Amino acid sequence: MKGNLLYAQSGGVTAVINATAAAVIETARKHRGRIEKVLAARNGIIGALREELVDTYAEDWRSLKGLRHTPGGAFGSCRFKLKSLEADRAHYERLIEVCRAHDVRWLLYNGGNDSADTSLKISQVAEQLDYELGVIGVPKTIDNDLAVTDNCPGFGSVAKYVAVSTLEASFDVAAMAESSTKVFVLEVMGRHAGWIAAAAGLAGRGHHEPPHLILFPEKQFDEADFLARVRETVETVGWCTVVVSEGVRRPDGRFLAESGTVDAFGHSQLGGAGAAVAGLVKDELGLKVHFAVSDYLQRSARHIASATDYYHAWAVGEAAVKYALEGRSGVMPVIKRRANRPYRWEIAEAPLSLVANHEKTVPPDYFREDGYGISSKARRYLEPLIQGEAYPEYRDGLPHYVKLRNRLVRKRLGEYDV
Amino acid sequence: MKGNLLYAQSGGVTAVINATAAAVIETARKHRGRIEKVLAARNGIIGALREELVDTYAEDWRSLKGLRHTPGGAFGSCRFKLKSLEADRAHYERLIEVCRAHDVRWLLYNGGNDSADTSLKISQVAEQLDYELGVIGVPKTIDNDLAVTDNCPGFGSVAKYVAVSTLEASFDVAAMAESSTKVFVLEVMGRHAGWIAAAAGLAGRGHHEPPHLILFPEKQFDEADFLARVRETVETVGWCTVVVSEGVRRPDGRFLAESGTVDAFGHSQLGGAGAAVAGLVKDELGLKVHFAVSDYLQRSARHIASATDYYHAWAVGEAAVKYALEGRSGVMPVIKRRANRPYRWEIAEAPLSLVANHEKTVPPDYFREDGYGISSKARRYLEPLIQGEAYPEYRDGLPHYVKLRNRLVRKRLGEYDV
Numbered sequence: 001m002k003g004n005l006l007y008a009q010s011g012g013v014t015a016v017i018n019a020t021a022a023a024v025i026e027t028a029r030k031h032r033g034r035i036e037k038v039l040a041a042r043n044g045i046i047g048a049l050r051e052e053l054v055d056t057y058a059e060d061w062r063s064l065k066g067l068r069h070t071p072g073g074a075f076g077s078c079r080f081k082l083k084s085l086e087a088d089r090a091h092y093e094r095l096i097e098v099c100r101a102h103d104v105r106w107l108l109y110n111g112g113n114d115s116a117d118t119s120l121k122i123s124q125v126a127e128q129l130d131y132e133l134g135v136i137g138v139p140k141t142i143d144n145d146l147a148v149t150d151n152c153p154g155f156g157s158v159a160k161y162v163a164v165s166t167l168e169a170s171f172d173v174a175a176m177a178e179s180s181t182k183v184f185v186l187e188v189m190g191r192h193a194g195w196i197a198a199a200a201g202l203a204g205r206g207h208h209e210p211p212h213l214i215l216f217p218e219k220q221f222d223e224a225d226f227l228a229r230v231r232e233t234v235e236t237v238g239w240c241t242v243v244v245s246e247g248v249r250r251p252d253g254r255f256l257a258e259s260g261t262v263d264a265f266g267h268s269q270l271g272g273a274g275a276a277v278a279g280l281v282k283d284e285l286g287l288k289v290h291f292a293v294s295d296y297l298q299r300s301a302r303h304i305a306s307a308t309d310y311y312h313a314w315a316v317g318e319a320a321v322k323y324a325l326e327g328r329s330g331v332m333p334v335i336k337r338r339a340n341r342p343y344r345w346e347i348a349e350a351p352l353s354l355v356a357n358h359e360k361t362v363p364p365d366y367f368r369e370d371g372y373g374i375s376s377k378a379r380r381y382l383e384p385l386i387q388g389e390a391y392p393e394y395r396d397g398l399p400h401y402v403k404l405r406n407r408l409v410r411k412r413l414g415e416y417d418v
Numbered sequence: 419m420k421g422n423l424l425y426a427q428s429g430g431v432t433a434v435i436n437a438t439a440a441a442v443i444e445t446a447r448k449h450r451g452r453i454e455k456v457l458a459a460r461n462g463i464i465g466a467l468r469e470e471l472v473d474t475y476a477e478d479w480r481s482l483k484g485l486r487h488t489p490g491g492a493f494g495s496c497r498f499k500l501k502s503l504e505a506d507r508a509h510y511e512r513l514i515e516v517c518r519a520h521d522v523r524w525l526l527y528n529g530g531n532d533s534a535d536t537s538l539k540i541s542q543v544a545e546q547l548d549y550e551l552g553v554i555g556v557p558k559t560i561d562n563d564l565a566v567t568d569n570c571p572g573f574g575s576v577a578k579y580v581a582v583s584t585l586e587a588s589f590d591v592a593a594m595a596e597s598s599t600k601v602f603v604l605e606v607m608g609r610h611a612g613w614i615a616a617a618a619g620l621a622g623r624g625h626h627e628p629p630h631l632i633l634f635p636e637k638q639f640d641e642a643d644f645l646a647r648v649r650e651t652v653e654t655v656g657w658c659t660v661v662v663s664e665g666v667r668r669p670d671g672r673f674l675a676e677s678g679t680v681d682a683f684g685h686s687q688l689g690g691a692g693a694a695v696a697g698l699v700k701d702e703l704g705l706k707v708h709f710a711v712s713d714y715l716q717r718s719a720r721h722i723a724s725a726t727d728y729y730h731a732w733a734v735g736e737a738a739v740k741y742a743l744e745g746r747s748g749v750m751p752v753i754k755r756r757a758n759r760p761y762r763w764e765i766a767e768a769p770l771s772l773v774a775n776h777e778k779t780v781p782p783d784y785f786r787e788d789g790y791g792i793s794s795k796a797r798r799y800l801e802p803l804i805q806g807e808a809y810p811e812y813r814d815g816l817p818h819y820v821k822l823r824n825r826l827v828r829k830r831l832g833e834y835d836v
Contacts, residue, residue, distance in 0.1 A: 009593070012594070013589075013590055013593045013594065015586075043596040043597065044597075046596060046597055070589065071586050071589045071590065072586075072588075072589030072590050072592055072593040073593030073594075074593075076592075076593050076595075076596055077593045077594060078594075078596055078597040078598070079594070079597050079598040080597050160815060163815070163816060164721050164816060164817060165715050165719070167816060167817065167819065168433075168489050168490075168714075168715065168718035168719055168720055168721065168817075168819075169713075169714040169715055169718050170490075171431075171488065171489045171490030171718055171819060172431055172489065172490045172714045172717065172718040173714065174490055174494075175427070175431045175490040175491030175492075175494050175495045176430070176431065176491075176495060176496075176497070177494075178461040178464060178494055178496055179461065179462075179464060179496040179497050179498050180496070180497040184714060186715075202815070202816065203816070272693075274711075275690075275693070290713050290714055291711065291713060292711050292712060292713035292714060292715050293692075293709065293710050293711040294710060294712075294715065295587075295708050295709060295710035295711075296586075296587040296590045296591065296602060296708055296710060297583050297586065297587055297604075297710050297712065297715075299590065300586035300587050300589055300590040301583075301586055302586055303582050303586065303722055304721055304722070306815065383814060383815065386815035386816070387814070387815045388815070389809075389812060391807075391809075394807060396801060396805070397578060397581070397620070397724065397801065397804035397805045397806070398581060398582060398585060398620065398621070398804070399582060399585065399586075401585065401586075401589060
């Protein structure tokens with residue numbers, strides 16, 4: 001089999017998804033006898049449907065080298081979920097049509113749960129339409145909620161960012177607490193799974209080290225109990241660091257963050273779990289409180305990327321090309337852990353059907369007994385993932401990140417509305 | 419003159435104030451013939467009043483070495499402003515009494531405007547009470563609003579953090595914009611002066627690079643004009659990054675952040691300039707928006723500290739000890755810029771009277787013509803301050819920050835309520 005390889009990014013981007021992209025491109029280039037070109041879909045599957053395909057070989061080698069250390073998604077990503085084969089039949093068939101028109105024989109789809117599902121369906125449609133196409137899912141998500149794989153590329157770096165930030169801000173509040181701020185709240189991502197919040201737990205050990213209290217989406221929020229613990233921490237430690245996952249819910253099922261209101265000017269007062277928790281602490285305990293919302297900063301913080309995560313991201317990209325050339329389809333390279341300390345891992349092949357649509361939340365024995373922290377088991381799991389600093393190169397005080405030219409190849413099909 | 423030296427930290431802490439502390443301690447140790455001990459006030463001036471004095475020579479050398487790279491304020495800081503000599507006479511006299519009891523002959527006060535003022539008053543009271551005391555102010559503030567000095571230790575690091583974060587988050591939103599988030603808002607500190615917001619401008623050049631729009635406290639917020647520019651940026655660039663200073667005000671003088679309301683549970687919905695701007699964009703333009711509030715993260719981010727800032731912080735600590743030994747009082751070592759590129763600077767002596775109670779805001783010619791960005795003059799000023807990466811040492815994936823023992827020396831006076 002000879003032809004082109006199409007790579008696409010999907011969903012929220014990460015600090016290291018471009019490392020995966022770089023690995024795909026660089027590995028494919030070593031097999032130019034079989035892989036003629038690596039095309040990249042502009043803005044993920046949307047670009048594939050619109051036939052907006054970037055010719056990655058038109059980039060100069062310096063840019064491709066810089067890609068390894070550049071955050072974001074270099075070709076654009078998307079939030080666009082293909083529905084069932086029945087509901088979105090036209091889209092699936094269009095994808096095959098685009099692949100056929102550009103002699104795409106391998107599709108590498110770099111994303112999370114939804115993307116694994118989409119990849120699986122595309123491979124089925126290709127088979128039905130008798131078009132030979134190897135479809136490989138490539139794992140990526142800061143949420144760390146993919147099944148089968150030990151961890152997800154992108155997570156280790158956000159974990160490192162969150163642990164480092166929690167540690168640093170805690171040094172700050174500790175210095176201010178005597179006469180000023182007594183409680184610091186950090187809001188982190190994670191709508192359904194508390195992996196990122198759990199990573200903050202690496203900043204300290206035990207009840208008396210920050211973060212003193214972590215609020216997980218897996219645990220129901222008990223306002224009175226939480227406030228009592230904040231008060232107790234401030235009384236014993238002198239101050240308190242709280243990490244709250246955006247996905248924490250009240251007993252009635254509503255997100256803490258859903259308490260958005262309208263301000264004096266009639267505008268939406270965009271809330272968030274961090275603001276909600278800080279408001280509670282201020283009102284109910286009368287303590288001076290500060291809160292930070294790390295939002296996109298946490299997942300784009302390439303400057304503090306975990307070297308382990310970077311190696312993972314590279315390895316899944318490299319393995320995906322290898323699987324493609326071996327004629328595999330409907331599979332995903334996943335990370336298998338061999339040992340914790342020193343951390344040893346390898347890449348293994350997993351069927352996409354086991355990955356698609358599953359969601360791995362934090363298991364019960366990863367929580368501290370009181371539910372407001374992480375257990376030693378969680379620590380053993382998380383610690384290896386933040387090891388090492390994969391610093392980018394700097395120029396004039398700033399990381400030297402690259403923007404690709406993203407030159408599109410000439411279209412061969414008619415317009416298609418997405 | 420022989421005796422002890424007392425060092426105190428004041429106001430909001432920074433990523434590098436402990437580098438100044440380390441410089442003071444290490445420089446003083448080279449002069450043990452004259453400086454017997456370096457004492458440090460626990461929680462700033464509050465500890466000095468309470469006679470809570472840390473014996474820094476009781477720390478082991480490893481901790482003192484680690485202090486150079488540890489964020490926060492190692493001895494505790496405070497928000498406690500001494501009022502006029504008349505109003506707070508008792509406090510000033512108590513300070514002299516504490517110095518006398520502990521043979522403190524030099525007081526080094528590490529802070530901002532208020533601290534310069536306090537230092538000046540203490541030196542006056544000492545003279546009135548005929549107690550020989552050299553009082554040296556040592557500059558520190560992330561706000562960069564001190565007069566006389568070219569820039570303030572602590573600012574360069576927050577500037578670097580904010581520029582890097584703006585750059586990185588912009589790569590993220592650029593990748594998501596086609597089908598998801600189109601506007602990203604970053605809220606930064608700076609209630610009266612827009613220096614930190616200005617530093618974000620280093621992330622890009624011109625109207626079409628992020629941050630596309632910066633909202634400064636020096637400029638009145640014009641809602642309609644701002645929204646028109648966001649819309650235009652999204653239309654031409656595809657997305658838009660906004661940086662907003664917490665101190666931005668509406669034409670009626672109210673802070674944007676003052677629009678705090680009460681949520682469905684009756685709790686304070688803590689607002690912020692970032693949330694307010696994001697709410698506006700969502701309501702008025704109907705665009706998907708994300709916002710981050712960097713809060714304490716920005717000023718404690720030692721992991722991405724500017725090497726230039728670190729050297730400044732060290733140099734002012736070293737010079738303060740030198741001035742003390744030379745018998746100076748009522749002065750502050752300040753940074754004098756000699757050249758921009760390559761950046762050359764030196765330490766000079768300035769009378770505290772010129773520093774105290776002045777506030778240096780961003781000058782008019784530092785703004786881009788449209789008022790939503792920085793001029794090339796501002797860039798020439800800011801760029802040198804973020805040069806170099808003063809990385810801390812890492813252990814097990816986290817920066818190796820130190821906690822001091824902070825052993826207090828035995829009290830010699832009666833209790834004193836603060």
